Amino acid sequence: MGQQEKVATSLAGAVGEEISASLAPVDAELERRYPGDPGTRQPVHTVYVPGDVFAADTIRTWGDRALAALDEHAPDAAAFAAVLGLTDDLAEPVYRRVRAKLEREPVEDLRVDFEDGYGIRSDAEEDEAAARAARLIAEAYGRGTAAPYMGIRMKCMEAPVRARGIRTLDVFLSGLMEAGGLPDGLVLTLPKVTYPEQVTAMVRLLEAFEEARGLEPGRIGFEIQIETSQSILAADGTAAVARMIQAAGGRATGLHYGTFDYSACLGVSAAHQAGDHPAADHAKAVMQVAAAGTGVRVSDGSTNVLPVGPTEKVHDAWRLHFGLTRRALARAYYQGWDMHPGHLPTRYAGVFAFYREGFEQAAARLARYANRTGGDVMDEPATAKALSGYLLRGLDCGALDIGEVARLTGLTRADLEGFSSPRRGDLTASAQ
Numbered sequence: 001m002g003q004q005e006k007v008a009t010s011l012a013g014a015v016g017e018e019i020s021a022s023l024a025p026v027d028a029e030l031e032r033r034y035p036g037d038p039g040t041r042q043p044v045h046t047v048y049v050p051g052d053v054f055a056a057d058t059i060r061t062w063g064d065r066a067l068a069a070l071d072e073h074a075p076d077a078a079a080f081a082a083v084l085g086l087t088d089d090l091a092e093p094v095y096r097r098v099r100a101k102l103e104r105e106p107v108e109d110l111r112v113d114f115e116d117g118y119g120i121r122s123d124a125e126e127d128e129a130a131a132r133a134a135r136l137i138a139e140a141y142g143r144g145t146a147a148p149y150m151g152i153r154m155k156c157m158e159a160p161v162r163a164r165g166i167r168t169l170d171v172f173l174s175g176l177m178e179a180g181g182l183p184d185g186l187v188l189t190l191p192k193v194t195y196p197e198q199v200t201a202m203v204r205l206l207e208a209f210e211e212a213r214g215l216e217p218g219r220i221g222f223e224i225q226i227e228t229s230q231s232i233l234a235a236d237g238t239a240a241v242a243r244m245i246q247a248a249g250g251r252a253t254g255l256h257y258g259t260f261d262y263s264a265c266l267g268v269s270a271a272h273q274a275g276d277h278p279a280a281d282h283a284k285a286v287m288q289v290a291a292a293g294t295g296v297r298v299s300d301g302s303t304n305v306l307p308v309g310p311t312e313k314v315h316d317a318w319r320l321h322f323g324l325t326r327r328a329l330a331r332a333y334y335q336g337w338d339m340h341p342g343h344l345p346t347r348y349a350g351v352f353a354f355y356r357e358g359f360e361q362a363a364a365r366l367a368r369y370a371n372r373t374g375g376d377v378m379d380e381p382a383t384a385k386a387l388s389g390y391l392l393r394g395l396d397c398g399a400l401d402i403g404e405v406a407r408l409t410g411l412t413r414a415d416l417e418g419f420s421s422p423r424r425g426d427l428t429a430s431a432q
């Protein structure tokens with residue numbers, strides 16, 4: 001053994017104690033404002049179905065229509081890979097998993113729409129549609145045929161439709177309560193949010209419902225839909241979306257980008273309104289930074305180019321949607337909107353290809369980190385968090401199987417979850 005080093009200090013212990021006391025409010029603020037990702041599953045998409053169209057068999061119908069589109073326009077792995085440019089090693093596993101997903105769980109998140117997709121109807125008609133949506137969703141969860149996440153998009157908090165939106169939400173939530181209670185997968189979407197005060201109003205509305213029904217305070221969360229320029233940059237020059245997250249008081253679960261309303265708000269011509277427009281990239285980047293660390297997730301929007309018509313047009317639409325899906329994933333937007341059953345094959349193809357093509361490299365890096373063995377990349381706890389999060393997302397959507405992940409990493413799902421949610425300030429992370 002070498003010579004033992006002499007350790008010298010100059011500061012009294014009281015100095016550190018004083019500094020810790022002075023930073024205690026900051027510590028508390030960090031924990032309150034930036035609790036980190038909730039660690040729950042995030043769906044890869046949200047499907048919107050108008051309130052008058054939603055039916056008991058909607059999810060199965062979407063899956064069957066998507067499978068029929070594959071049968072007609074890409075009946076085997078080679079044909080599908082040729083359309084999308086998938087490599088030979090991805091073609092068969094992606095195609096097989098896409099078909100299996102469409103048979104088993106075609107929709108991960110469904111929103112019954114009472115806003116733009118539904119329009120203005122008589123009060124009696126919307127009341128009935130909202131009550132029917134509650135009944136059908138409750139029945140689906142009871143039968144085990146529901147999507148993992150389901151809910152409604154109400155009308156916004158702007159004056160002309162505010163009362164109608166509030167009533168629809170009340171009818172829907174009350175219907176769920178009468179049918180046995182709120183399902184765990186319940187998701188609500190508040191559209192066209194422009195001012196943080198509208199978020200505060202939504203919070204007050206949910207507080208009142210929880211009180212009226214004897215629910216635990218904070219039980220009901222909601223997504224904030226970003227569709228106006230004012231939600232990104234307020235009149236005073238601040239990022240309004242950051243204030244909206246705080247105004248939600250911990251109830252905000254997501255920020256969803258509204259491609260076409262936002263583009264139109266900025267004057268982008270119809271032919272150029274798309275998720276890869278520079279205006280869209282700017283808005284989503286601001287949303288992403290505002291949400292980072294808060295536990296609020298960001299979702300991309302949709303494309304309005306539908307895969308319908310002759311095979312050539314379907315293939316063109318598939319290539320566009322696949323490209324937009326892959327582009328969003330590379331930018332860490334892990335969720336998007338799908339507006340048509342024909343979008344499901346390329347949503348899942350894009351997601352599955354994204355996770356499978358990087359799977360082996362991510363697994364090897366995480367295994368080296370967990371085992372503290374060397375490699376050609378020096379990874380840190382933050383990178384281990386990203387690597388494990390990547391694998392967990394792949395597992396959740398069906399792109400990966402736990403067996404193959406365990407085989408290459410030597411880790412269980414619990415190990416992965418431990419890496420993906422380290423304690424704040426923890427500079428070490430190791431498999432248990």
